Structure formats: C-alpha cells, structure tokens
Amino acid sequence: MxxxxxxxxxxxxxxxxxxxxxxxxxxxxxxxxxxxGFELESIGRPAIWTSAAEEERTASFGDIYEGIKTAHPEGDAFVILKRPASWFVDRTFGRTGWGERVSYWTDPTTGTVVYETGDPGFAGxxxxxxxxxxxxxxxxxxxxxxxxxxxxxxxxxxxxxxxxxxxxxxxxxxxxxxxxxxxxxxxxxxxxxxxxxxxxxxxxxxxxxxxxxxxEGDKLKFQPPAPRETALPAGFDGAVIDQAEANARDALPGFDPAILTIPGGKAGSLKFIGQHQDFSGLRGQSTVAIDPLTLEVLNIYTPADFRGLSRLDHLMEVLHYxxxxxxxxxxxxxxxxxxxxxxxxxxxxxxxxxxxxxxxxxxxxxxxxxxxxxxxxxxxxxxxxxxxxxxxxVNPDAYVQSRVNPVDAAIRTAHLVLYEPLRRDTPIEIELRIGAPDVSTALVAINGAAAQPVDLTRDGDKALGQFKFDPLETGNEVIAYLKKPDGAEQKVTFRMGSPIW
Structure with a gap:
C-alpha cells in the first residue's frame, strides 16, 4: 500500500x-x-450463591415450581432457569401477587425459595x-x-x-x-x-x-395447544410439570432441558429448552413444546431445524457476551x-x-x-x-404500575391497579377498575373487615374507584362487591399475599 x-x-x-x-x-x-454484572450486583446476597456440585443439583422444574407456590401461593412463575451459573442457585422470573416483577431464587437440591430480588437491578x-x-x-x-x-x-x-x-x-x-x-x-x-x-x-x-x-432468518413456529379457558389448566402443579418434562425427554432422547417457560396466556404451551447431546453448545439449544392441558408433545426443534441467519443467533450471543x-x-x-x-x-x-x-x-x-x-x-x-x-x-419512589387479577381467572369484570409497591407497614392507595358497563356501586372488604363503599367515576363504559390499603404480614385480601341497578351483585376476590420486603 x-x-x-x-x-x-x-x-x-x-x-x-x-x-x-x-x-x-x-x-x-x-x-x-x-x-x-449480576455477580457484582449480588456481592451482598450470600443466599443465592452456592458451591453445590452438578450431581447435587437435583431439584426438578416441578420441585422449583412447588417451592415457589409454597412460599408465594399468589405469585406467578414464567421462566425457570436451572443452573443460571454454576455458582448461583436456580432462578425463576415471575411476578408477585400484587403484579410486581420479581426473581425467585430456589435451592438447587430442594427447590425451596431462599431469596427474592426485584427489578430493575444494577445489571439491568x-x-x-x-x-x-x-x-x-x-x-x-x-x-x-x-x-x-x-x-x-x-x-x-x-x-x-x-x-x-x-x-x-x-x-x-x-x-x-x-x-x-x-x-x-x-x-x-x-x-x-x-x-x-x-x-x-x-x-x-x-x-x-x-x-x-x-x-433475522426463519423463526420457530409452534403448534397451538388444545383450547382452554385459563392460562394454566385446573390442577396445574409441579407433578404436571415433571410429567411434561418426562414426555419431552422421551420424545427427544439425549435432551437435557435447563430452561422452562410457563405460559402466561391461554394460547401458550410449556416450552422446555436445553442442550442436546448430538449438538455442540455453540450450535444452540433444542426446544420441546408441550400442551399444558393434555401433556401432548406439540413440537420438537433442534439446532438443525434453524434456517438462515437464525442458525447463528446462539453463537453470536455467546461470543458477544x-x-x-x-x-x-x-x-x-x-x-x-x-x-x-x-x-x-x-x-x-x-x-x-x-x-x-x-x-x-x-x-x-x-x-x-x-x-x-x-x-x-x-x-x-x-x-x-x-x-x-x-x-x-433507581429512584425508590419510581414504580411501574402493576395489575392484580381476580383469584378466579375466569372473572374479567374487574381488576386492581397498584401505583405503589406493596411493602411492609406502608399504606398505599389502590385503584379498582371495573370493565362492566352496568355496575352502579361497589364496596370493598379489606382483610376481613366490614365492606366499605368506593366512590366511582365513569370513564366511558368503565368505572374507576380508589381506596386506602394497609398491608398485613400475611393474606392481604380484597373482596369487591359489584352491584348493578337491578340489585344483582357479583363478588370478586383479589389476593396479593405477603409483602416480600
């Protein structure tokens, strides 16, 4: 030159x-x-660090799910990560009973919850x-x-x-x-x-x-599961998850799932994601989709099924990070x-x-x-x-509004909105949103106390009302009684559970 x-x-x-x-x-x-980043963020969290050997990490996806539901029965779990790192216990991304995003950390041997972290953190x-x-x-x-x-x-x-x-x-x-x-x-x-x-x-x-x-190349297309009325079918528990995992392993011999995604809507499926013995870790991960209602195997995808640039997705990510x-x-x-x-x-x-x-x-x-x-x-x-x-x-007063749905998932008449997080010994204002156009009055009973009327304002076909809520150490239940002009009444129960912090 x-x-x-x-x-x-x-x-x-x-x-x-x-x-x-x-x-x-x-x-x-x-x-x-x-x-x-997360290691730096977690220096002061000894509960989520572990020295357990690989063979000691025996908690199944079902054990982890049951551990979370035992500690936080009103909470939801969406993504379970087994072995997020060899030095961390298992991590599950989920939501509290009052709708706040949270990570549940569970013992890799027993599946019991050992710690909870909020969002966002330093790494985020x-x-x-x-x-x-x-x-x-x-x-x-x-x-x-x-x-x-x-x-x-x-x-x-x-x-x-x-x-x-x-x-x-x-x-x-x-x-x-x-x-x-x-x-x-x-x-x-x-x-x-x-x-x-x-x-x-x-x-x-x-x-x-x-x-x-x-x-981006071709994306995976998943067969829809059997129709159901709720995101998770009645009776869904850890045993169902473990049976679904067994079906996934039988359908794809040599498959070792490390990630489970749990559907948040009634059209979603259980997806087990992990390595397959026939493919290098740099090639990508395999996915087996299971119908949560019938436990039927819907789809099986391995790295060989990716087309175009999507073949390189996993490789590019692990190289970059x-x-x-x-x-x-x-x-x-x-x-x-x-x-x-x-x-x-x-x-x-x-x-x-x-x-x-x-x-x-x-x-x-x-x-x-x-x-x-x-x-x-x-x-x-x-x-x-x-x-x-x-x-x-990072401002402690900053909070992304969260939503609390009724205990009965089939009820869609009303829901609660929190503009502040649920914290111990901290009274907050909660908004009741009613979607039914013919509700004229509403009463709320808080933690077993006598029902009190809520002043409603109309917003088109919807009605809004606010009430003060003083959280307890356990329970934190709100029962709304929605009344129509003809005297008909609907009872809607909300349960937020125990404050974590």
Whole structure:
C-alpha cells in the first residue's frame, strides 16, 4: 500500500477516533462490567450463591415450581432457569401477587425459595445503558449496532497504518518522550491485545444490527395447544410439570432441558429448552413444546431445524457476551474489555497531547472537549439524559404500575391497579377498575373487615374507584362487591399475599 493511501487512512482513523472515543470508551466499559454484572450486583446476597456440585443439583422444574407456590401461593412463575451459573442457585422470573416483577431464587437440591430480588437491578440498568442509553428504542439500538462498522474500520485502518504491527505485542510504552509518546505506545499496545475482542464485538454487533433491521432468518413456529379457558389448566402443579418434562425427554432422547417457560396466556404451551447431546453448545439449544392441558408433545426443534441467519443467533450471543467458554471466557472477556477501554481512552489522549504536549490532565481533557466541536454538546445532552433516566429507574419512589387479577381467572369484570409497591407497614392507595358497563356501586372488604363503599367515576363504559390499603404480614385480601341497578351483585376476590420486603 502506498504511503499516500496509508496517510489518508491514518487521518480518517484519527478523525473518527476523536469523535467516537468517548462513545467507545463508554461501550467497552459497560460491556466489560456486564460480563459479570449480576455477580457484582449480588456481592451482598450470600443466599443465592452456592458451591453445590452438578450431581447435587437435583431439584426438578416441578420441585422449583412447588417451592415457589409454597412460599408465594399468589405469585406467578414464567421462566425457570436451572443452573443460571454454576455458582448461583436456580432462578425463576415471575411476578408477585400484587403484579410486581420479581426473581425467585430456589435451592438447587430442594427447590425451596431462599431469596427474592426485584427489578430493575444494577445489571439491568447497565444492560439498558449499553444497549440503548436506557431508551429501549429500536432506532437507538440500530444506531448503536451500526457503529460496529466504524469499529471494524478503526481496527483494520489502525493495523494498516501501524507498520509491522506483529512486532509490537510486547513493546511496552515509553514515558521518556513525554505524555504523547507514552499515550501512542499504550494505544498501539492495547490495540494489539484487544484485537480478538474488538473483532468479535464488531462482527456480533453487526449481526445484531441485521436483526434490528428485521433481517433475522426463519423463526420457530409452534403448534397451538388444545383450547382452554385459563392460562394454566385446573390442577396445574409441579407433578404436571415433571410429567411434561418426562414426555419431552422421551420424545427427544439425549435432551437435557435447563430452561422452562410457563405460559402466561391461554394460547401458550410449556416450552422446555436445553442442550442436546448430538449438538455442540455453540450450535444452540433444542426446544420441546408441550400442551399444558393434555401433556401432548406439540413440537420438537433442534439446532438443525434453524434456517438462515437464525442458525447463528446462539453463537453470536455467546461470543458477544463472553459465555462461549464458561468461567474462562468470562474472565478473558473482562480482561480484554478493560484493555479495549484503555484503547479507546488513550486514542483521545494522543490527540490531546499532540495539541498540548506539556498539559495537565485537566488541560488535556479540556483539549479533547474543545476539539469535538458541536458534538461535545450532543455528548453533554446525552450525559444529562442518561443521569435523568438512571435516577428515574433507581429512584425508590419510581414504580411501574402493576395489575392484580381476580383469584378466579375466569372473572374479567374487574381488576386492581397498584401505583405503589406493596411493602411492609406502608399504606398505599389502590385503584379498582371495573370493565362492566352496568355496575352502579361497589364496596370493598379489606382483610376481613366490614365492606366499605368506593366512590366511582365513569370513564366511558368503565368505572374507576380508589381506596386506602394497609398491608398485613400475611393474606392481604380484597373482596369487591359489584352491584348493578337491578340489585344483582357479583363478588370478586383479589389476593396479593405477603409483602416480600
């Protein structure tokens, strides 16, 4: 390659690095923390850590479900994860009796609940920052993923302009020539060592970009189960789950399910997901769908059934998140992630040191800031927006409204809405929403007390009313008596269960 082309690539590399170094520093740092994000979040939670060996983790999906229902009979379980990590007990994503999202942690031997965690946590906030700056917007996700093209260009152009780069893997930066010399040496050294992570990150992020654009390949299609009136049929319990798992294993010999999804609607099926002995862990997981009513096997999918880009979904995810080699790959990705963070930061230092060779750290930062031109104000606005959203997400007063459905799932006349979480010794206001257009008056009986009238306001065909609720340690039952003008009355029972916190 001619010197002219190499110089042009270097100028473009430097220009892009100046404007994108702050962004890439942020992305590499948050991505590195995310590899062990939940471990960092759980340092103060000894109950969810375990040293149980693989052969000691004998709790079945049915045992876990029964353990949760015993501790929280009003709660729901949606996704059960056995062995989320070898050092964690089993985890189940679910919902409390008052509709708040929660994770139930269960003993891997007995299935009993040992701890509960709420949402969002540190890892969830960090993931939202890394993906979309907590906006959860698809356009932002696409823009973030599109920077993978620029990242790949920066890597390739850097290697082209760094002549005989293969000789620099152990060339320690020299500080004798001043900050600029040290920053240049550190940038080149970190770039070489970060090559595996940068390349994998760029490729996998580009794959995610295709998914964000709708280019995903064929998705699995599941046969609908037999019609039923409720999300879970009458008598659904741990024994039903264990029988369904046995049917799944019989239908697909060599199948070892580690994940169970439980339907939240009456058109869903039980899905067992896990590894199959005939396929490498990098190929993906197999899925067996079971009808929760008849326990009939509906569908069987293995990695061989995926078509198009969907064949690469699992591989891209485990590579991007550093899960391809268990503990070894997690540690390696953390080390290389910190190196890549230093790579992005030292790129900015080189530019600043060129303008102010003898400047202080503060002066160099101001140099970088002023050199960004109009883009620096965009960064400032993004920073302020991120801080505002983080505060909103972690603020104890922030709570996403939750819904409490009647104990009898067949009743759809009314439901409760909580704008505050159910907490011990904390009175809250609860809203009663009535969907029946012909209800004229309503009374509520709280925890066995005498029924009290609720003032209703009409909203079209619906009626709304609020009442004060003082939670107890157990029970927390609300009975609504809905009366029609002709004197007919309907009794609707709600049960929220014991506050967890």
């Amino acid at each position: 001619t010197r002219k082309i190499r110089n042009q690539l270097f100028r473009l590399h430097t220009w892009l690095g100046l404007y994108l170094s702050v962004f890439f520093t942020f992305m590499f740092l948050t991505g590195t923390l995310l590899v062990a 906030i960090l993931a939202g920052l890394h993906d979309t700056f907590l906006t959860d917007n698809r356009i932002v996700f696409i823009l973030f993923s599109a920077t993978s093209i620029l990242l790949l260009f920066q890597m390739v152009s850097g290697l082209i302009t760094y002549r005989r780069f293969w000789k620099g893997f152990f060339r320690w930066p020299n500080s004798a020539g001043g900050l600029r010399s040290w920053a240049g040496g550190a940038h080149r050294l970190t770039a070489l060592w970060a090559i595996p992570l940068v390349f994998v990150t760029a490729i996998t992020s580009f794959f995610f970009l295709l998914g964000g654009l709708g280019i 550093g899960l391809w080699g268990g503990t070894f790959s997690m540690v390696l990705w953390i080390v290389l992630g910190l190196v890549a963070t230093g790579l992005a930061f030292t790129g900015s230092l080189i530019y600043a040191a060129r303008l102010a060779p003898a400047g202080s750290v503060g002066g160099l930062c101001m140099c970088i800031w002023s050199s960004m031109g109009f883009l620096r104000w965009i960064y400032l606005l993004l920073l302020l927006g991120i801080l505002a959203v983080v505060y909103w997400r």
